[in-house]
Amino acid sequence: MRQRHVFGTVFTLEALVAGCVFVVVLAVLARALVRRRAGDAERSERPRLEACYVGALAAFAVFLVAWTAWQNHVEHPAAGPKPLRVDVTGFQWCWTFRYPQSPDHRRVSGTCKGEDMPTLVVPTGRTVQLRLTSRDVIHSLWIPGLRYKTDAFPHHVNTLTLTLDRAGRWRGRCAEFCGQRHWTMDFWIKAVPAREYDLWAQGGTAAA
Amino acid sequence: MTVVPPTETQRDDAGRPVPPGSWLGWVSTTDHKRIGLLTAGTSLVLMLFMGVLALLMRGQLAQPEETFLGAQVYDQLFTIHGSGMIYLVMTPFALGLGVYLVPLQIGAPGIALPRLTLLGYWLYTLGSLTVLAGFLTPTGAHADGWFSYPPMADSEHSPGAGTDLWIAGVLLAVTGSILQGWAVLWTILRRRTLGMTMLRLPVFCWAMIATCLMVIGAFPALLAALTLLAVGRADASVFASNVWNIGYQHIFWFYGHPVVYVMFFPYLAAVAEVLAVFSGRRFFGYRGTALSLLVFAALSMSVWGHHMFATGQAANDYYSLTSIALLVPAGVEYFGMLGTILGGRLRLRTPMLFALAFVPQFLIGGLTGIMVGTPVIDYHVTDSYFVVAHLHYVLFAGSAFGLFAAVYFWFPKVTGTLLDEGMGRLHFWLLVIGTNLTFLPMFALGYLGMPRRVVTYAAFDGFGLLNLLAGAGAAFLAAGMTVFVVNVLHTLRRRHLGRARPAGDDPWEAHTLEWATTSPPPRLNFPAGRPLPPVTSFAPLLDLRRREQREGSAV
């Protein structure tokens, strides 16, 4: 859930700052509109004020750049020891999830038609590394509940590392336009306790 | 000022004399005013068409699980709406505005490279028709979005002539824009009249310099990207390697980000001119604004990778750095605009209303732009309706409001007649309501998880109410645009019948040289018997008025 947490922090801060800026500009506009017959200011330049203003803007920009870059690195830590690996393949128009570390190389897929949506089952509390690729065109694996997505390219592998702290089920979607049934390319991601996951990985059906 | 007619004119007789109104005089005109009008007029007509496509899409999305349009049609609609508005409407209109206004503002009798400018217009028009011709092919128009990533856009996944026509058409249209960009740039740099130094150029001309620099620097990359796509459609093995798949995205966005500013600066500058004129004072912070426009434009060349944060194959930290740095020059421009209106006597005529609404509305686009320029936020919201909302706040709530401010402001100069004020106000209010009702809910939709480019969504997704609101907003937009079209046609009809009240040379008490000539201006822009006012600053007419006032009070 690290992604969701980092997103929440950064989004809240930026939304607050943006809100303040918007309110200030609106206030200045309102003042100009209310007092529109008041002054007839002749000064058309205030270089010193402008320089101070640019300095303040630049300082804020430096802070924002450094802080968000840091947050971005917090969001992508070096992979811990022995993550659970899942090979994800996007195709027109659904997903395949392979578990190379499970005893019989468990594989989940579907057609993404109606109720036939594949479920990506992962254990809670353990680092999961999704290795994303595509069989045909570019797709993008998006889990809105996790506030994160990564593109799936053909002839290229991207990795997406995630850890789900609690059991639950979230919706996953394709975010990159990939043809006529792009909109149906949904899947479920389901986090279950580690023991339940082990049973499932050995061929059980209870979780899925 | 002496205007020397072309020496060739006197030497050869290959030219066929035609009356000024005849069609031959229009299709082969070298008058920058006519070329500018043709370009802007064509793009306005296309804007209405692309708007109708958007209305159909909002109709389809107004309810969950709607089947009014199939996915096949819907994909064509969003592709042609997006690529049309960007390649064929907002960019050409911006350049057309430059073609029309720049020579007038710098006191020149014509544009540099007039024949290339005209060629630019025709390539743009023929290219637009080629793109639209896709609808007439058996498989329909191109249906892969305005950025058309391979391998989705290759001949295996997007078969059909529609895509080929789209590539050929966009290639022609953008070539036309590049030609017009060169002409406008050269005109500003090398055709200024006596006294018009670079530091006395109106704000609009500075914005056009920045715009045209981006046009000549970044637009060729689109030609390269489209050529790559064409090669890949002929030889499928090209896109069997990731190098060209990700390479296409780099080349495309190298064009695709600067074009956003090409579709923004001229409108921003039109707003700046309108704000200054209707505040009755010169634009505040002129030098800072001119410099910030150039820095803004240079930075805009470096931010393209923020469209690729989620590809996992871009230097995210760098693009985030440059994207966030944009807030500095953008802040300087806002400083100038707000400083201008703060101490002014505001006159709330229609152009001013549009310009004033531009300020907060574009700000929403700009502030959310910082958000999508932050990688950790962008990972969630990219390719979602959040981005759709953001780009429409920039291009519609921002640029298009600037466009309408420009239309209402310069209409009397171009036609000699003012547009109807009442209908203008109605247009304005319908557009303000419609814009915010349509695009504000989209931020929430994207945040909640609605991907862009989906033909429909499930009822249990919970997107129904917000999409319904957006649909209602679209109805307001349609009504507003209808009022606008009626206003323009009605005014032109009255003018044709001779019933319109003449606007005079300078109905707004404006600042720049285009208002020092007749409305509409004569063929060589400034009447022979009337000297240009001395160019004493970037607002020569304001200086003149002030001087006359002083002399008047001294007597």
Added chain:
Amino acid sequence: MKRHLSAWVVAGWGLLNGLLLAVLAVYGESTLVYWLWGAVVLLLELAALVVLSSSRSAPDQHVRYRVPDRGAGAVLPTAIGLLLVALCFVYGRWLLFVAVPLLVLAAGMALRGTTARER
């Protein structure tokens, strides 16, 4: 500097691009990007040179202008010819049989100076 400010604007803008490209090199990016942006910086500096040479050979501001319109009649045929060339990509090279004569005709009109002169 002030005398050739127009050329300096273009040159400076190109250099600013070069500076940003240099910063990108610190972060590292694919080779294609260096070629692409590097070529653009070069193009901009060439444009600045052209402006500079024009600015050196004539005054910065003008009172005498040429307003050329000779051969403007050739523009539309040229545009249609180019359209047909572009359409070869869609419908095949046979279109060149129409496009090339049209472009030759346009070239002829341009050389002869055919134009519609308003009055």
